[in-house]
Amino acid sequence: MKTKCPDEEWLADYLEGRLSEKERSHVEEHLAGCEICLERLAVTSRLVQDRDRFELDPVSNEVTEAAVRLVTSRTAITQDSLMEKLKGSVSKIGSAISDVLCPNQGHGWQPAPVRGSKTVVSDDFVCLNVSFEEIETEIEIEKTGSSNAHIRVKPHKAGKYRRVLRITLKQGKREVASYLLDGLYVLFEDIPFGHYSISLAKKGVPFGTYIFEVKGSHRETGRGKR
């Protein structure tokens, strides 16, 4: 029965005398019945022993450079594909994690109800209670002029999130201001009326976004968006 063909390294080991007697016998048993492997061995053996028999041309620089370009471009493609695959995997993992742990992380915002309530204290002052995940937050909107307002964001248990919670105010995609909580609240001063969003993030992990409108007459109309 014909045995499995030895690989190139095994044949080279045979040719250069690096195999044990038992291994040699095993290889010889195969070579005796395999013309293909025997031919490889015979040609390589002659090549090693009497390559001077023929006048062989040395390789030209052009040929070597062409091979270098072929191989390195291939390596680069492989690395790029690897990076792409890696990014894809990370994205998938991130998405999977965000689905479980951080509903707001990921691509695009999906409207969702946010627990909260609105209290109109006066014509110029509205207080909202909004829940960003486990962070219960109070958002106070106080009219400061004919077209401006202060927005104060006060997380409950603020001490727990001191210097780790970042509060960002955006108008559309434009960031108006972003502060790290360093006291009991973060104040956005003299904000012109308009549509805004407030986002909370702890060490880079978003907890949620709340979008709302500050208007002159009703001051604020809020709706949750996560």
Add this chain to the structure above:
Amino acid sequence: MNHSSQDDRKILSESLSGSSKASETLVRKFSNLVYQSVQYTLMTKHISFNKQDVEDLHNTIFLSLFENKCKKLRQYQGKNGCSPASWIRMIAVRTVLDHLRKKGVDAIAWQQRRINLEALPELKCDEFEPVGQIEKARQVRLLQDGIQKLRPREQMFIKLHFDHELSIAEVAETMQISICNVYTLKHRVIKRLKSHVDLIVKQEVSTFQKRS
């Protein structure tokens, strides 16, 4: 293991780690070895070729090392001390022979290359006179049957020496045995083959005589 071989292993290992620089160095280092191995294999097989053929095979060999995420390159282990140069040379020869076989070049050569009694002058003696009545093709078959009955090492010797036309010294180098041992091997092989052919011929002559 010499320093050069150790350096080569390092280059190979770095290439596998994805270093383009190391891959480049590897190609530059073995480019001439591969190029000349391709030329030699084509010449020794008596194949007519041009520079473009050699260049194509040269590039094919390097690509084969790096394709499929360096699948071939990863096969190198060097556990018995095989140098990357020896390994790559063997790959180069194999690639060229496989290429020729795919093109049908070698298949024809094999059909033409048959061991016959003329290739074994020692077998020609008076005892073989009855064989003269047997057709040449039958002699070849007889001899091939005899070769099949030889030990693996003996079969290897006879194929390398008579089929691949390696000299006694080249066979010794290939099989990693002394020249003296190769002569002993040759003597033993011829003796065994003669005995085999003699026995068969005698049996057939006896059968023929009984019939007549």
